[in-house]
Amino acid sequence: MAPRKTERLLNLTIMLLSSRRYVPRERIREVVEGYHGLSEEAFLRMFERDKDELRELGIPIDTGSNDAFFDDEIGYRISRRDYELPAVEFTPEEATVLGLAATVWQQASAAEETTHALAKLRAAGIEPDASRLTALAPRLTAREESFAPLWQAVIARQVVEFSYRDSAESRTIEPWRLAFRSNSWYLLGHDRTRQAPRLFKLARISSPVKLLGKPDAFTAPTDAAIGDHFERLTTPENDLDTVLAIRGDRAPTLRRRGTPCDSPVALPPGFAAYRVPLASQGAVAEIASHGPDVIVVAPPALRAEVLAHLRGVLAAHEPQPKGGVR
Amino acid sequence: MSTSQEQMRRLLAMVPFLQSRPGVAVSEVATAFDITEKQVVADINLLFLCGLPGGMPDDLIEVDMDAVEGEGVIHLSNADYLTRPLRFTRDEAVSLVVALSTVSELAAGQVQAAALSAAQKLSAVTGHEDPVWLAMRTGDDRIREDLVAAIEQGRRVQLTYDGASRGETTRPLVDPVGIQLRDSVAYLQAWSLDRAAWRTYRVDRIAEVAVTDAAIEDHGAVPELAEGWFDSSDGEVTLELDATAAWITEYYPMRRVQRPATPGESTVATLAVADPLWLQSLLLRLGAGVRVREPEDAADAAARAAREALALTEQVCRSLD
Numbered sequence: 250m251a252p253r254k255t256e257r258l259l260n261l262t263i264m265l266l267s268s269r270r271y272v273p274r275e276r277i278r279e280v281v282e283g284y285h286g287l288s289e290e291a292f293l294r295m296f297e298r299d300k301d302e303l304r305e306l307g308i309p310i311d312t313g314s315n316d317a318f319f320d321d322e323i324g325y326r327i328s329r330r331d332y333e334l335p336a337v338e339f340t341p342e343e344a345t346v347l348g349l350a351a352t353v354w355q356q357a358s359a360a361e362e363t364t365h366a367l368a369k370l371r372a373a374g375i376e377p378d379a380s381r382l383t384a385l386a387p388r389l390t391a392r393e394e395s396f397a398p399l400w401q402a403v404i405a406r407q408v409v410e411f412s413y414r415d416s417a418e419s420r421t422i423e424p425w426r427l428a429f430r431s432n433s434w435y436l437l438g439h440d441r442t443r444q445a446p447r448l449f450k451l452a453r454i455s456s457p458v459k460l461l462g463k464p465d466a467f468t469a470p471t472d473a474a475i476g477d478h479f480e481r482l483t484t485p486e487n488d489l490d491t492v493l494a495i496r497g498d499r500a501p502t503l504r505r506r507g508t509p510c511d512s513p514v515a516l517p518p519g520f521a522a523y524r525v526p527l528a529s530q531g532a533v534a535e536i537a538s539h540g541p542d543v544i545v546v547a548p549p550a551l552r553a554e555v556l557a558h559l560r561g562v563l564a565a566h567e568p569q570p571k572g573g574v575r
Numbered sequence: 576m577s578t579s580q581e582q583m584r585r586l587l588a589m590v591p592f593l594q595s596r597p598g599v600a601v602s603e604v605a606t607a608f609d610i611t612e613k614q615v616v617a618d619i620n621l622l623f624l625c626g627l628p629g630g631m632p633d634d635l636i637e638v639d640m641d642a643v644e645g646e647g648v649i650h651l652s653n654a655d656y657l658t659r660p661l662r663f664t665r666d667e668a669v670s671l672v673v674a675l676s677t678v679s680e681l682a683a684g685q686v687q688a689a690a691l692s693a694a695q696k697l698s699a700v701t702g703h704e705d706p707v708w709l710a711m712r713t714g715d716d717r718i719r720e721d722l723v724a725a726i727e728q729g730r731r732v733q734l735t736y737d738g739a740s741r742g743e744t745t746r747p748l749v750d751p752v753g754i755q756l757r758d759s760v761a762y763l764q765a766w767s768l769d770r771a772a773w774r775t776y777r778v779d780r781i782a783e784v785a786v787t788d789a790a791i792e793d794h795g796a797v798p799e800l801a802e803g804w805f806d807s808s809d810g811e812v813t814l815e816l817d818a819t820a821a822w823i824t825e826y827y828p829m830r831r832v833q834r835p836a837t838p839g840e841s842t843v844a845t846l847a848v849a850d851p852l853w854l855q856s857l858l859l860r861l862g863a864g865v866r867v868r869e870p871e872d873a874a875d876a877a878a879r880a881a882r883e884a885l886a887l888t889e890q891v892c893r894s895l896d
Binding site: 262 | 576577579580582583584585586587588589590591592595607608609621622624625626627628629656657659660661662663664665666667668669670671673674675677678680681682685686688689690692693696697700703704706707708709710711712722723726727737738743744752753754755756757758759760780782825826838855856857858859860861862863864865866867874875877878880881882883884885887888889891892894895
């Protein structure tokens, strides 16, 4: 029965928290009501399970001996200093923001943990209240199935194993950081299989994520070092110096990245030339997406690629020859 | 986590919560802990049975049950050993700190500063670092600050907006009501006076905000910008995507996705299309990697644009080659 068990767990916690000395197991058995009338074996089993459950909640149960000379007298206690949330004070503005933070997570397990964290802050006398901040609605989502186990693993610094991109090979990773960008979650970690840092898109993890071994199994590099890896693995370099002719106020995403320049050729009415630095990765698709609003003046190789891409569009959507359907 | 663990977790916060708020209403406790009032009373009834070992009445937690049943308020005492909450677990600390970083990404000015300082205080207390990086598209701090100020003061604004689907800059006059973060992108929700309808604008495409002297008007309830906010549009298109184009199923909200049974086959994806020009731009971007399954004429505009672009480029650049 759950209430009886909760009562036992709470009484055990209060007793260990109130005692300065280590309390021997036999004494615990005597005074905590829920342990009465059990066989030795049943008591030990129940006591072990109770301790595990309390530790899972984050309750620091110490094991030790009151007497340095008689180490057979093993007992238990909870140090108040390790148990209690240290004093922390927030300004009214910070309390408001904490209230808003409560609404951020749309992913179930992180939302639940946030709720518990805020319950603890309220218990410390803080009043998170977001009712003043109605103009802002920040939301954070994670739809990927692999998110919850990887979140656990990153927080606990536990090694994980999964397969990627439908390959049968399984990868063993020390997970360093999760990153959210362009509406996708990524994992950055040390790939033990490849012996190098690697970036994984969570949506492409193709097996359940297995947590291996114990927590705190590795040391992640410093923030700065991880940042460098991340930059290198994610940011394509602007390696192309292009001249684009853009129609009027069209293609703002390209236009705002560029600076006006002279055109080496006569442009159609309404077009102006811009010098735009671009990353070669993705440049062709980006330019092609603007159709006849953007013309590549230079370099010629990029222009040829864009033209080939546009011919691909035509080929893909040419009416199928099946008896004059249209 | 077992039921009794859940309850324990709650009670360890509830005892200090009640002691720091003598006479708090049962309803307020229910709201704070997100449980029913009935569960609050059940929790109280359990606390009443707990306390120091010894079994003497003095040893137990005291609750004024008459006040609970009569006025619906709680007075709890004799629990000096539980005046502070338990420390944060790593998971709690990190979840809250990441939530605060998200707030700071979307906020500006004082609110942003408060989110950052609150996160710093929490990290200092818990000793847990933030293991998450957020790269959100929320535009300029200055733009968000102007928008938040306009919303709070209830002022109409004129945006300079780099529309995505039409690929052109417009200057809509709008009544702003809120800024939301969805799928890593910040959106302004506003009533468009030109269109006489609620519209959503990507904040990172707003190049300028000019606050006017006009006060915003009441345009009725703001539609919820739900996760599937594209759902309100009526156009729908089904595409066959090869491996080079399948990324769109991870990038845009999809209505249905049928993954290939064997590698090499196409992914079939059905998505809502709010604006035909957005679809044209998508098809131009994907090039030869995509076929339209239905409606049959969905790619006509993209093909026309491609033909036009080819002709124009060849005409303009003829002298260069």
